[in-house]
Amino acid sequence: xxxxxxxxxxxxxxxxxxxxxxxxxxxxxxxxxxxxxxxxxxxxxxxxxxxxxxxxxxxxxxxxxxxxxxxxxxxxxxxxxxxxxxxxxxxxxxxxxxxxxxxxxxxxxxxxxxxxxxxxxxxxxxxxxxxxxxxxxxxxxxxxxxxxxxxxxxxxxxxxxxxxxxxxxxxxxxxxxxxxxxxxxxxxxxxxxxxxxxxxxxxxxxxxxxxxxxxxxxxxxxxxxxxxxxxxxxxxxxxxxxxxxxxxxxxxxxxxxxxxxxxxxxxxxxxxxxxxxxxxxxxxxxxxxxxxxxxxxxxxxxxxxxxxxxxxxxxxxxxxxxxxxxxxxxxxxxxxxxxxxxxxxxxxxxxxxxxxxxxxxxxxxxxxxxxxxxxxxxxxxxxxxxxxxxxxxxxxxxxxxxxxxxxxxxxxxxxxxxxxxxxxxxxxxxxxxxxxxxxxxxxxxxxxxxxxxxxxxxxxxxxxxxxxxxxxxxxxxxxxxxxxxxxxxxxxxxxxxxxxxxxxxxxxxxxxxxxxxxxxxxxxxxxxxxx
DNA sequence: TCCGGAAACT
DNA sequence: AGTTTCCGGA
Numbered sequence: 001x002x003x004x005x006x007x008x009x010x011x012x013x014x015x016x017x018x019x020x021x022x023x024x025x026x027x028x029x030x031x032x033x034x035x036x037x038x039x040x041x042x043x044x045x046x047x048x049x050x051x052x053x054x055x056x057x058x059x060x061x062x063x064x065x066x067x068x069x070x071x072x073x074x075x076x077x078x079x080x081x082x083x084x085x086x087x088x089x090x091x092x093x094x095x096x097x098x099x100x101x102x103x104x105x106x107x108x109x110x111x112x113x114x115x116x117x118x119x120x121x122x123x124x125x126x127x128x129x130x131x132x133x134x135x136x137x138x139x140x141x142x143x144x145x146x147x148x149x150x151x152x153x154x155x156x157x158x159x160x161x162x163x164x165x166x167x168x169x170x171x172x173x174x175x176x177x178x179x180x181x182x183x184x185x186x187x188x189x190x191x192x193x194x195x196x197x198x199x200x201x202x203x204x205x206x207x208x209x210x211x212x213x214x215x216x217x218x219x220x221x222x223x224x225x226x227x228x229x230x231x232x233x234x235x236x237x238x239x240x241x242x243x244x245x246x247x248x249x250x251x252x253x254x255x256x257x258x259x260x261x262x263x264x265x266x267x268x269x270x271x272x273x274x275x276x277x278x279x280x281x282x283x284x285x286x287x288x289x290x291x292x293x294x295x296x297x298x299x300x301x302x303x304x305x306x307x308x309x310x311x312x313x314x315x316x317x318x319x320x321x322x323x324x325x326x327x328x329x330x331x332x333x334x335x336x337x338x339x340x341x342x343x344x345x346x347x348x349x350x351x352x353x354x355x356x357x358x359x360x361x362x363x364x365x366x367x368x369x370x371x372x373x374x375x376x377x378x379x380x381x382x383x384x385x386x387x388x389x390x391x392x393x394x395x396x397x398x399x400x401x402x403x404x405x406x407x408x409x410x411x412x413x414x415x416x417x418x419x420x421x422x423x424x425x426x427x428x429x430x431x432x433x434x435x436x437x438x439x440x441x442x443x444x445x446x447x448x449x450x451x452x453x454x455x456x457x458x459x460x461x462x463x464x465x466x467x468x469x470x471x472x473x474x475x476x477x478x479x480x481x482x483x484x485x486x487x488x489x490x491x492x493x494x495x496x497x498x499x500x501x502x503x504x505x506x507x508x509x510x511x512x513x514x515x516x517x518x519x520x521x522x523x524x525x526x527x528x529x530x531x
Numbered sequence: 532t533c534c535g536g537a538a539a540c541t
Numbered sequence: 542a543g544t545t546t547c548c549g550g551a
Binding site (some may be wrong): 034036037080082084085088089090092093096 | 546
């Protein structure tokens with residue numbers, strides 16, 4: 001059946017289809033060889049040619065607008081060989097992503113959805129700043145995300161989506177990046193908020209460049225793919241083969257790759273999403289690192305994260321890494337109603353509307369801080385939940401880790417081995433030293449970061465020094481779960497520490513020459529506490 | 532327009 | 542599992 005659709009066949013045996021295998025068969029759809037809708041969406045988003053049809057919403061992280069629903073549906077239908085496809089159906093499929101947390105609907109904006117990149121990988125590699133001058137591709141999602149892992153080959157003539165692409169899309173609107181070619185498609189265009197509070201500026205200079213070893217999964221013919229994927233981290237700034245594509249460089253590292261920022265094991269990720277990883281064994285690009293961080297960007301990023309966490313009920317675990325982060329209530333753009341929509345748990349049983357509503361009331365406690373004058377966000381309460389959720393989704397996670405060795409597992413391995421060197425904590429400011437673990441909890445000042453780590457880990461990263469004994473002692477007092485968690489964090493402490501100090505510490509933000517500041521001390525301390 | 536249940540399909 | 546198709550409801 002679907003004879004006419006043979007095009008979509010997977011490249012088995014080198015069959016020529018252009019999509020890498022993982023595009024069809026990913027962890028997100030084990031066994032599935034068909035491209036998934038969200039892959040497809042990302043694919044379209046990646047292509048400039050489709051910018052008239054669907055594009056990233058500027059000013060909003062991960063948000064995209066379907067400018068021409070019918071066309072998108074048509075393309076999707078073509079790809080799936082479902083000529084009867086229409087936006088209504090397609091949107092139904094998109095709605096199924098809500099519960100999976102892959103997508104969210106941006107309320108109030110027509111045809112606007114938002115990828116929950118946080119769940120993907122994001123929180124982990126924030127400020128990779130490789131593009132000094134920063135022009136972020138207009139089509140790029142504001143934040144580095146797992147999507148980067150999607151390095152879809154160009155929808156060339158082989159692509160079913162394009163094949164008979166009637167002259168609908170002017171073949172090359174190539175607008176200099178940074179410009180919105182919106183004008184042409186005067187269809188339904190949502191308002192495009194332009195960096196309002198500058199919350200998006202950070203994006204401009206932030207781009208991710210990850211050490212993705214590009215060589216894809218084993219089966220893919222490396223030569224086939226564009227070289228960009230292979231850009232090593234060291235790529236010089238400005239070296240963007242495909243400036244318009246957020247996917248040009250995958251942040252997902254292969255192995256060591258990915259971010260050098262670890263993903264907390266606790267981080268709730270949709271297993272499906274998370275495992276995007278090329279087959280293990282690939283390369284060792286190990287995280288190399290040449291990042292540079294910019295405090296400003298970091299702040300923006302954190303804000304974004306914070307908002308996401310609270311708006312989307314992402315696991316606060318994403319916070320631990322940004323202890324100093326305070327959720328800026330006013331800046332969260334999500335309507336309050338959405339803020340408590342989901343529990344933090346991942347992949348919970350599908351929550352029906354009714355249930356959700358019910359939950360809202362129950363969970364409100366999680367978000368209240370947003371509104372309260374309380375200067376900080378308190379995440380502690382969620383800890384337990386988090387832990388639980390860790391366990392629950394553990395299956396998926398485990399699977400991912402074990403099978404792929406990518407994902408978190410990879411991180412762990414990578415982190416332990418290289419991380420230390422990769423990310424070293426900058427010298428800790430003296431003040432930070434003063435606040436020892438025991439007192440950290442009340443560190444005052446807004447600046448003092450809250451350990452938001454989910455709470456349990458207060459002692460987690462103390463500023464250099466005494467970590468050893470102190471931690472041990474606390475360790476003993478700590479409940480096993482926390483201990484475990486802490487251990488996890490301990491692995492990634494270096495970053496955590498770094499991040500925590502971010503803002504106070506000056507990152508070496510040399511844009512042009514990204515590199516890390518290595519501070520042996522920090523590493524040592526961490527290592528010590530770890531063991 | 533959007534939502535989500537239900538059932539069927541692949 | 543991931544849609545596709547249909548549909549009633551808001």
